[in-house]
Amino acid sequence: xxxxxxxxxxxxxxxxxxxxxxxxxxxxxxxxxxxxxxxxxxxxxxxxxxxxxxxxxxxxxxxxxxxxxxxxxxxxxxxxxxxxxxxxxxxxxxxxxxxxxxxxxxxxxxxxxxxxxxxxxxxxxxxxxxxxxxxxxxxxx
Numbered sequence: 001x002x003x004x005x006x007x008x009x010x011x012x013x014x015x016x017x018x019x020x021x022x023x024x025x026x027x028x029x030x031x032x033x034x035x036x037x038x039x040x041x042x043x044x045x046x047x048x049x050x051x052x053x054x055x056x057x058x059x060x061x062x063x064x065x066x067x068x069x070x071x072x073x074x075x076x077x078x079x080x081x082x083x084x085x086x087x088x089x090x091x092x093x094x095x096x097x098x099x100x101x102x103x104x105x106x107x108x109x110x111x112x113x114x115x116x117x118x119x120x121x122x123x124x125x126x127x128x129x130x131x132x133x134x135x136x137x138x139x140x141x
Contacts, residue, residue: 010115010118013122014037014118014122017122017125017126017129018125020126021033021125021128024129024132025125025129026128026136028076028079028082028132029125029132031069032070032073032124035066036122043062056096056100060097063093063096064093067086067089070089071086073086081124081125081128084120085120085125089117089121092114092118092121095110095113
């Protein structure tokens with residue numbers, strides 16, 4: 001399926017952060033991690049199953065829904081990591097929209113921005129998880 005180890009490392013990192021968020025995170029971290037997991041699985045399914053003509057609009061919709069989920073979580077929980085994750089997701093949506101509207105092929109620039117943005121969202125979820133974990137451990141003492 002993959003011709004490089006890089007996507008496998010990305011999936012391992014994604015699943016590791018999601019697992020940590022479920023294990024040690026609070027409600028916002030778990031919901032954010034769940035939303036990211038669902039969006040990643042939808043994107044994987046779209047790339048494997050959808051026709052090449054339908055892929056861009058389906059991926060754009062997937063990124064848009066994930067952005068809306070982060071927006072709703074940011075309004076509900078008002079945490080800094082959610083605000084940054086929402087902004088990064090808006091950048092991701094804009095990237096997809098730019099390539100979709102311009103009918104541009106996905107090139108190296110697309111891949112770099114896409115991967116760095118996804119890494120940023122993962123770092124936000126990880127930071128939120130570590131903060132919630134630390135906060136709970138302080139309250140337990």
